Amino acid sequence: MKAAAGKVAQLLVVMFLVSLGTFSLTSLMPGDPAVAILGDNQSPEAYAELRDKLGLNEPLVERYFTWLGHVFQGDLGTSMVPPNEDVTSLIGSAFAVSIELAVLALVVALVVSIPLAMISARRPDGLLDRAASATTFGIMSVPSFVSGLVLIALLVNQLHLFPRVGWVGVTDGLGQNLYHAALPVITIALLEIPTFTRVLRGDLVRTLQEDFVLSARAKGMPAWRIMIFDAFRPSSYSLITVLGLSLAQLIGSTVIVETLFSLPGMGRLVVSSASQGNITVIQGAVLVIAACYVLINAGVDLMYSVIDPRIRRVGA
Amino acid sequence: MSAPETAALAPTARPGRRRRIDLLLWLCGAWLAVLILAAITAPVLGLQEAQDAAKTLLEPVYQPPSLGSAHPLGTNALGLDMLSRIIYGARVSMAVSISAVLIGTFVGGTLGVVAGYLRGTVDRIIGTLTNTLLAVPALILLIALATVLRPSALNMALALSLVAIPGMIRVTRANTLAFAQREFVTVAQALGAGRARIVFRELMPNVLLSVVPLCLVYVSALIVAEASLSFLGIGLRPPQPTWGNMIGEGLNGKMEDYPHLVYVPAAVLFLTVFSFNLLGERMRKRWDKREVSL
Amino acid sequence: MAGTGKTHLREAGSTLLRVEDLQVEFPAKGGRRVHAVSGVSFDVAPGETVGFVGESGCGKSTVARAVMHLPAPNSGVVNLDDTELGTLSAKRLRETRVAMQLIFQDPMASLNPRRKVKDLVQEGVEIWHRGGDRHALEERTRELLDDVGLDSATVWNRYPHELSGGQCQRVSIARALMMRPSLLICDEILASLDVSVQSQMLNLLKRTRAEHGLAMMFISHDLGVVKNISDRILVMYLGKVAEVLEVDALDRETVHHPYTQLLLASVPRVTGERIKPSVDGAAQDLPSPLNPPSGCRFRTRCPLATDRCAQEEPQLEEKRPGQFIACHHIS
Numbered sequence: 038m039k040a041a042a043g044k045v046a047q048l049l050v051v052m053f054l055v056s057l058g059t060f061s062l063t064s065l066m067p068g069d070p071a072v073a074i075l076g077d078n079q080s081p082e083a084y085a086e087l088r089d090k091l092g093l094n095e096p097l098v099e100r101y102f103t104w105l106g107h108v109f110q111g112d113l114g115t116s117m118v119p120p121n122e123d124v125t126s127l128i129g130s131a132f133a134v135s136i137e138l139a140v141l142a143l144v145v146a147l148v149v150s151i152p153l154a155m156i157s158a159r160r161p162d163g164l165l166d167r168a169a170s171a172t173t174f175g176i177m178s179v180p181s182f183v184s185g186l187v188l189i190a191l192l193v194n195q196l197h198l199f200p201r202v203g204w205v206g207v208t209d210g211l212g213q214n215l216y217h218a219a220l221p222v223i224t225i226a227l228l229e230i231p232t233f234t235r236v237l238r239g240d241l242v243r244t245l246q247e248d249f250v251l252s253a254r255a256k257g258m259p260a261w262r263i264m265i266f267d268a269f270r271p272s273s274y275s276l277i278t279v280l281g282l283s284l285a286q287l288i289g290s291t292v293i294v295e296t297l298f299s300l301p302g303m304g305r306l307v308v309s310s311a312s313q314g315n316i317t318v319i320q321g322a323v324l325v326i327a328a329c330y331v332l333i334n335a336g337v338d339l340m341y342s343v344i345d346p347r348i349r350r351v352g353a
Numbered sequence: 354m355s356a357p358e359t360a361a362l363a364p365t366a367r368p369g370r371r372r373r374i375d376l377l378l379w380l381c382g383a384w385l386a387v388l389i390l391a392a393i394t395a396p397v398l399g400l401q402e403a404q405d406a407a408k409t410l411l412e413p414v415y416q417p418p419s420l421g422s423a424h425p426l427g428t429n430a431l432g433l434d435m436l437s438r439i440i441y442g443a444r445v446s447m448a449v450s451i452s453a454v455l456i457g458t459f460v461g462g463t464l465g466v467v468a469g470y471l472r473g474t475v476d477r478i479i480g481t482l483t484n485t486l487l488a489v490p491a492l493i494l495l496i497a498l499a500t501v502l503r504p505s506a507l508n509m510a511l512a513l514s515l516v517a518i519p520g521m522i523r524v525t526r527a528n529t530l531a532f533a534q535r536e537f538v539t540v541a542q543a544l545g546a547g548r549a550r551i552v553f554r555e556l557m558p559n560v561l562l563s564v565v566p567l568c569l570v571y572v573s574a575l576i577v578a579e580a581s582l583s584f585l586g587i588g589l590r591p592p593q594p595t596w597g598n599m600i601g602e603g604l605n606g607k608m609e610d611y612p613h614l615v616y617v618p619a620a621v622l623f624l625t626v627f628s629f630n631l632l633g634e635r636m637r638k639r640w641d642k643r644e645v646s647l
Numbered sequence: 648m649a650g651t652g653k654t655h656l657r658e659a660g661s662t663l664l665r666v667e668d669l670q671v672e673f674p675a676k677g678g679r680r681v682h683a684v685s686g687v688s689f690d691v692a693p694g695e696t697v698g699f700v701g702e703s704g705c706g707k708s709t710v711a712r713a714v715m716h717l718p719a720p721n722s723g724v725v726n727l728d729d730t731e732l733g734t735l736s737a738k739r740l741r742e743t744r745v746a747m748q749l750i751f752q753d754p755m756a757s758l759n760p761r762r763k764v765k766d767l768v769q770e771g772v773e774i775w776h777r778g779g780d781r782h783a784l785e786e787r788t789r790e791l792l793d794d795v796g797l798d799s800a801t802v803w804n805r806y807p808h809e810l811s812g813g814q815c816q817r818v819s820i821a822r823a824l825m826m827r828p829s830l831l832i833c834d835e836i837l838a839s840l841d842v843s844v845q846s847q848m849l850n851l852l853k854r855t856r857a858e859h860g861l862a863m864m865f866i867s868h869d870l871g872v873v874k875n876i877s878d879r880i881l882v883m884y885l886g887k888v889a890e891v892l893e894v895d896a897l898d899r900e901t902v903h904h905p906y907t908q909l910l911l912a913s914v915p916r917v918t919g920e921r922i923k924p925s926v927d928g929a930a931q932d933l934p935s936p937l938n939p940p941s942g943c944r945f946r947t948r949c950p951l952a953t954d955r956c957a958q959e960e961p962q963l964e965e966k967r968p969g970q971f972i973a974c975h976h977i978s
Contacts, residue, residue, distance in 0.1 A: 047481060054485040065501045174634070178627035180577045182584050182600060183619040194609055289490025296585055297604075307493060311500040311587045319500050327488040536751040537759045540819070542717050543749045544771035544826065545741045558761040 044338060048331050055327040056108070059320045060101050087117075113321035117314070124321040127306065132325065134204065134302035138294070139287040141218060142225035143280070149226065150233035155264050157234070158241035166238075173231035181290060185224040185297045192220060202299040221294045228290055229283055236279050240272035274341070281337030288326050378635055381628035388625060392443040401434030404441070404592045415611045427613045429602060435617050438594040442618070443625075445595050449506055450575040453513035454568050458561075460514065461521025466560055468522065469529025470552055479522060486519040495578060499587040509589060513578060517571045524567055528560045563640065569633035573626040580622055596622045652962035653688045655891045655971040659729075662690040663862050664714070664747075664830055669723035671706070671713050671886075681936050683709040684720070685886040691830065696856065696863040698877030698894075700870050700910065704933050706886040707866045711832045714864070715744055728829070745771065748823035752835035754815030758807040764818055765803050768792065771826045791821040794858075796851060813844040820851070824859060831856075832864045837872060849876060870910045882907050885944040886936060893969035904972045905949045943975070951976040 088094060095103070107114065113124035153173075157166040176184075192198045199220045205213040244250065245268055253263050292304030299305070303322055310318035391398065401424065402412075418427040418435070426435035468479040489497070498512040532538065533556065541555050576596075582588030583597025591598050596618045603615035659665060671684040684706040691697050699707040713720035716732050725732045730743055751757045758767055766773075768788050792799035795817040807815055816836060823831060833852070837845045853876065856863060867873050873880055874897055882890040882904060890904040903911065934940055934947055942960050946952040953976070961973040 047484070050481055051484045051488055054481070055488050058485070058489075059497075062497060062501050065498070174630070175627065178573070178630050179623055180580060180626070182581060182597075183623060186600070186603070186615055186619065190612065286490050289492040292492050292496065292585070293581055307496050308585050308587065311496045311585075314500060316500060319497050323489055323493060323497050326490060326493055330488045330490070536753060536757040539712070539717055540749060540751070540757055540822075541759075541770065542741075543715055543744065543747070544822075545745050545774045546770075547741065550774065555759055559759070562761065 044335070048335055052328065052331055056105060056324060057101070059323045059327075060104055062320060062323075063316055064097070108324065113324070114317040116310075117317055124317050127318060128303070128321050128325055131301060131303045131306040134206075134300060135288055135291045135295070135304060138218060138221055138225060138291050138300070138302060139284060141222045142229065142287060143284060145222055145226040146229035146233055147280075150230050150237060151269075153230075154234045154237035154241060155261075155269075157238045158245060158268075159260065159264070161242050169234065169238075173234050176227055177231040179227070181224055181228050181293045182297060184227050185221075185294060188220055188224055189297075204298075204300045221291075221298045221300060224294050224297070225287060225290055229287070232279055232283065233276060237272065237276045240275050241268055244268045244272040277337060277340060281333050281340075284333050288329060378631065381631045384624055385628050385632070388443055389447060391440045392447050395437075395440050395444055398440070400437035400440060402437065404433070404594065415614075417611070418613050418617065426617050429599075429614060433594075435599075435613070438599060439596070439618060439621050442594045442596045442599060443621075445506060445589060445593065446576050446579055446625075449510045449513065449579055450572050453510045453575050454517055454571045456510065456514035457517025457521050457571065458564060458568055461518040462525045462561060462564060464518075465522040465525025466529045466552060466556055469526040470533055470556060476526075479526075483519045483522045486515060491516045491578060492581060495582055496585070496587060499582060504587070504589055506589065509579060509582075513575045516575065516578060520567065520571070521564065524564055525560050528563050529556055532556050532559050566633040566637035566640065569629050569636065573629035573633070576622070576629070577626055652888075652964070652971075652973065654965060655963055656688060656690050657692070659726075661692060663693045663695075663728060664691040664864075665724075665726040666690065666710075666714060667724045667726075669710060669713055669725070670721045671709050672721050675937055679937050682886055682939050683936055684713060685939070687723075687883070687886070687888055689881055689888070689891070691862050691864060693829065694856075694860055694862055695879065696865055696877045698873035698880040699864060699866040699883060700868065700873045700880060701883035701889075702933055703868055704885075704936065705883045706936075707883050708834050709886075710883075711749065711834045711864060711866055714832065715747055715749060716740060717749075745775070745826050746828050747830045747832060748826055748828040749832045749834065750816070750819045750823055750836050752838050754812045754819060754836075754839065755807055757819050758815055760807055762806070763803070764792070764805050764807075764810075767807070767818055768822045768825055770822065788821075788825070791824050792818075795821045795824075795855070796847070797821070813840055813848065816840065816848060817851070820855065824855065827859075828861065830862045830864065832866070834866045835868070837867065837869075845872070852876060870913075882910065885933060885939055887944055887973070888963060889945065889973055891963060891971040896967065896970045900967050900970055902967070902972075902977055904945075904974050904977070905951055906945050909948075943973075 104114075111125055113128065116122045116124055116127060153169055157169045160166060179187075189201065193201050200217055203217055205217045241264070245264075250263055250268055253267055254260070258267075288303060291300075291302055292308060294300070295302040295304035296308050303326070307319060307322050309315075310322075412428055412433075413424075416422070416424050416428040418425060424434050424436065426439065428434055429438070464479050464482075468476040486494075494515060495512055498508075498515075502508040502512065538551060538555055541551055546555070579588060580595065580597030580600070583590075583595040584601040586598070586601060588597060589595050591602075599618040600615055600622070603611070603618075607614055653667060656662075656665065656667070667688045669684055669687045673681040673683060675681050687706070687710055689697065699710065701707050712718070713723070714725055716725070719733065723733075727743060727746060732740060732743065735743060762770070765785075765788060768791065769784060772784060789799040789803075792802060797814060797817050802810065802814065802818070807818070810818070819836075837848055840848060849872070852863070852865075855861065863876075865873060865876055874894060877894050879891065879893050880897065881888055882892075884906050889906045892900070892903075897911075934944070940947050940957070942958055943949070943952070943956040946956040949956065951974070955975050959975070961975050963971040963973045966972045966977055
């Protein structure tokens with residue numbers, strides 16, 4: 038219990054530091070932020086108005102707490118770029134798209150990597166294992182914008198299997214939604230499959246050498262049964278850690294894919310805001326994503342204690 | 354007193370590895386060597402124009418790769434030579450990524466060793482900082498910084514080093530904890546070594562060496578990160594060629610007609626990333642083996 | 648048993664090292680404390696070898712480190728040549744304890760893997776810049792390496808991982824001797840070596856001890872080995888001293904502390920008969936040092952234990968000439 042309280046406290050400190058870092062982004066801007074945002078051919082009144090809106094005339098600490106107060110009320114400010122929409126709602130709709138992509142990609146990655154890891158672990162250093170390990174190692178070295186482009190060339194331009202760009206929400210029909218999400222999801226999943234497979238394979242190989250597996254084998258249980266019912270669960274801890282870490286990272290990975298496929302998610306929002314110097318949107322996005330990361334990791338910690346009541350995990 | 358034991362100094366033979374794998378390793382090493390050499394000597398290689406479209410008005414545009422011609426890897430929309438752009442792109446990518454890793458290793462390594470050796474409050478503070486940096490996904494962090502910073506090579510290296518720092522802190526800290534418990538540290542204290550000597554002479558050489566494979570992996574990760582930013586159009590901008598913005602040029606429907614615009618830089622990027630990854634992986638495996646035998 | 652007491656200490660002026668009431672505790676999880684060493688006293692005369700024997704976990708290695716103040720004990724007095732180490736400044740402590748040198752069980756872990764043999768052996772001299780001229784230093788290093796049974800020309804530029812365990816241990820000994828110590832602390836230095844190498848190493852230690860006039864603290868779980876090299880033996884149990892005796896008393900006297908009996912019974916003897924099976928209690932585990940038994944710490948495994956043993960802690964008393972035992976039931 039005391040450990041849990043410590044964890045929560047640390048998470049709060051982390052969030053505080055993230056918010057501080059996010060807030061101070063504006064002060065990293067070279068020169069006058071107002072000029073940086075509006076360009077240098079506006080009227081002095083426009084600059085003054087923006088400076089006032091940014092609160093640049095107040096002291097820094099005061100500005101930070103005003104900003105933080107708004108954030109706590111769910112108000113992330115308004116977009117710097119016309120039509121000056123509400124950042125919270127902008128992020129809200131984009132976030133839904135990204136989360137769907139991330140979760141689907143995670144599922145696809147697991148569906149591929151769990152059997153792949155099991156097949157590899159069956160005969161370590163066997164032909165299948167070596168082939169799988171070489172393939173995953175190769176995939177690991179392909180940046181997602183390259184694999185995305187290759188998939189487009191192959192599946193869209195040659196085989197016409199999937200749409201090139203565009204997004205259809207779940208509300209307009211699940212089938213169409215999945216049809217449009219498929220290629221982006223595969224592209225993102227390709228990023229995670231190597232890591233998942235390698236981590237799980239390593240743990241499976243170790244578990245399969247343990248005595249209880251040997252005794253199960255001695256009793257004549259078929260190898261696939263042992264793999265699925267005996268070895269998988271005790272081997273899944275590292276995978277869960279990696280999973281928790283990657284779900285948050287995945288929201289980052291969607292950046293590339295959303296740009297590539299023109300999907301209206303967080304990534305695209307962030308990228309377009311970045312090129313417009315739309316700092317309030319960036320700040321909001323960073324905060325939301327960091328909060329996700331922190332919450333997911335707290336969840337993963339909690340999951341350990343559910344799966345393994347001993348929680349004897351020394352070191353991480 | 355024991356002549357036989359002295360005579361039988363173990364030869365440092367290693368079990369022979371399979372030749373195929375060795376070959377792959379050598380190929381990767383050779384690729385990186387050639388690339389780095391070309392990047393360093395680029396100005397004296399007599400390459401075609403890479404940046405200034407005004408000088409290539411008479412050159413063919415969208416020429417596909419053809420090894421015998423003046424443009425072995427083809428030209429782009431402005432008639433700029435792809436080979437030359439690849440090599441100048443390598444200059445930027447390598448310089449930025451390698452310096453980012455060096456900065457990251459220096460800063461992260463120092464913080465990690467200090468945290469691991471001093472423990473206690475210092476360790477907790479550094480740990481919280483690490484978690485904070487990790488809380489924002491690398492690419493998002495980079496985009497956020499790109500929003501406010503001028504896209505110069507130096508800023509890029511500094512921003513990228515922030516990506517490498519948390520991992521470096523974690524690994525060097527863990528290694529420091531492990532090494533600090535080894536008896537050789539206690540023996541050094543018994544011999545009269547002070548704190549600074551323990552940190553710099555006993556711990557640092559061991560910890561830093563164990564980080565070399567990670568450094569290689571980070572170089573490849575940061576090359577990808579830098580390319581990603583350029584690809585998204587928020588990194589180093591054209592006409593300055595980088596592999597990322599070269600691939601980005603191929604978007605917007607040009608890829609279908611002129612696939613070499615994408616495939617040439619993508620292949621180079623893949624080969625380079627793969628080589629760094631492989632080198633790091635092989636090195637880690639060998640070290641692990643030796644750690645076991647120690 | 649497992650008593651305290653200082654009756655076995657000799658006159659202060661006659662000893663090189665005098666340790667009184669050494670206590671070492673480590674913090675454990677949940678705010679508890681590991682009582683690793685609880686009130687151990689002993690002394691070592693110049694040129695004398697004192698053997699420390701006991702099961703693993705009895706605190707004998709902790710005693711060795713506490714004597715070196717690596718880390719310093721929680722309480723107790725360590726006097727080296729009439730200098731009390733606990734009162735020294737950090738710098739003076741570093742200077743003073745160079746007269747004591749440590750050798751550990753794991754020969755590989757004791758050597759920095761990134762250093763060559765020549766640098767390892769010269770490390771201490773380098774720290775104190777007392778090498779004199781390079782040439783003389785190198786000569787002395789080679790001499791010491793040859794002395795400990797290594798071929799200095801061959802090992803000079805080698806790294807530890809290119810040497811065998813025995814060779815590494817010899818490097819450690821040479822490195823310790825470089826500092827011209829008056830006391831050598833050997834912590835289980837034979838445990839990780841092959842039996843054939845063990846006896847070579849014992850001979851080396853005996854020769855070195857004679858040549859350099861060294862006193863030694865020789866720590867081992869193996870009573871047979873300790874008996875072979877020591878002048879006096881300290882039997883430790885769970886952070887306390889059970890018995891202190893001169894080495895010839897070990898076989899001469901028939902009455903011992905029950906724990907010493909147990910150790911004696913577990914030393915295999917080649918008598919033509921089969922090795923005797925271990926006596927009762929030997930199979931039991933050591934109680935936890937987190938929560939040691941009251942009174943005599945050995946009572947949970949002792950065949951003689953009575954209520955009194957739980958109430959009252961026995962003190963070391965001279966029960967026979969040259970033999971101090973901490974037990975209520977031995978007179």
